[in-house]
Amino acid sequence: MDRRHFLATAAGALAAWSAAPCFAAARDVLTLSDGDFAMPINVLGSNMDAARIKEVLDAEGAPSSNLRNPINVTVVRRGDDFVLFDCGAGQNFAEGTGKLPGNLAAAGIEPERVKHVVFTHAHPDHLWGALDDFGSPAFPNASFHIAASERDFWMSPDVFQHLPEDRQSFAAGAQRLLKELAPVLQTFRPGEEVVPGVAAFETGGHTPGHVSFEVRHGTEVVMVLGDALTHAIVSFQYPEWRAGFDQDPDRAVATRKRLLDRLAAERLRVIGYHLPKGGIGRVERSGTAFRFIAEA
Numbered sequence: 360m361d362r363r364h365f366l367a368t369a370a371g372a373l374a375a376w377s378a379a380p381c382f383a384a385a386r387d388v389l390t391l392s393d394g395d396f397a398m399p400i401n402v403l404g405s406n407m408d409a410a411r412i413k414e415v416l417d418a419e420g421a422p423s424s425n426l427r428n429p430i431n432v433t434v435v436r437r438g439d440d441f442v443l444f445d446c447g448a449g450q451n452f453a454e455g456t457g458k459l460p461g462n463l464a465a466a467g468i469e470p471e472r473v474k475h476v477v478f479t480h481a482h483p484d485h486l487w488g489a490l491d492d493f494g495s496p497a498f499p500n501a502s503f504h505i506a507a508s509e510r511d512f513w514m515s516p517d518v519f520q521h522l523p524e525d526r527q528s529f530a531a532g533a534q535r536l537l538k539e540l541a542p543v544l545q546t547f548r549p550g551e552e553v554v555p556g557v558a559a560f561e562t563g564g565h566t567p568g569h570v571s572f573e574v575r576h577g578t579e580v581v582m583v584l585g586d587a588l589t590h591a592i593v594s595f596q597y598p599e600w601r602a603g604f605d606q607d608p609d610r611a612v613a614t615r616k617r618l619l620d621r622l623a624a625e626r627l628r629v630i631g632y633h634l635p636k637g638g639i640g641r642v643e644r645s646g647t648a649f650r651f652i653a654e655a
């Protein structure tokens with residue numbers, strides 16, 4: 360484990376639960392890291408050539424080689440229990456992931472106190488952390504919530520035909536995990552309140568049933584976006600680029616544009632699962648496109 364990163368995360372978490380809400384999106388809304396994983400540059404624009412992507416990243420002073428994709432799990436404290444939004448990749452997805460359990464412990468959150476895990480979608484980096492290293496439930500007292508259309512896509516016997524070779528393992532993993540969770544898995548539809556204060560809304564395209572969540576906590580509102588917007592520069596400045604892991608690229612582009620419009624107009628605080636510095640920030644208009652303003 361990257362010790363410096365771990366300590367920074369843990370310190371932020373601990374501070375967030377004290378009087379000072381630093382590193383948190385709101386008083387009881389925090390993100391914890393599950394680590395990060397290597398990401399090829401062409402994932403940022405499967406219809407763009409690598410030189411063009413690099414040029415865009417270089418212009419912003421962002422890294423354009425050895426890209427790492429951070430994982431931010433949103434944690435909401437409600438009295439004595441907690442709600443997680445997605446639950447990390449676990450140990451079996453990629454080198455560098457599976458750090459959520461350690462970071463929860465550092466923040467003083469026992470897995471038994473997680474009452475709900477709410478999924479944006481069922482990709483491995485969001486789902487596979489639901490089981491621990493031994494294949495047992497990582498959050499033994501939690502109920503799990505997923506959009507019905509997302510569960511149906513992954514559990515369909517022909518899901519494998521809809522995925523390229525390099526994503527066949529995504530489907531095998533989703534089927535294994537969702538079967539394992541079935542006794543404690545509940546489904547919802549976009550527009551519904553999933554748990555009190557947490558409303559799902561449709562942000563499909565990245566996966567067929569991808570949703571985001573409007574989280575109301577006291578007087579505060581935080582939008583948990585999952586993978587509707589995945590990169591701090593490309594998703595905001597070039598929402599029309601096709602992202603490599605988007606299942607339905609045209610729909611994902613339309614979703615990004617619609618979402619960015621709303622987030623900027625309403626000046627909403629957002630959390631992106633793969634955005635930098637804990638993923639917390641806001642969206643502003645910038646010329647004909649948008650800009651992510653990190654808050655951390």
Ligand SMILES: [Zn+2]
Pocket residue numbers: 482484485586632633
């Ligand atoms: Zn993801």
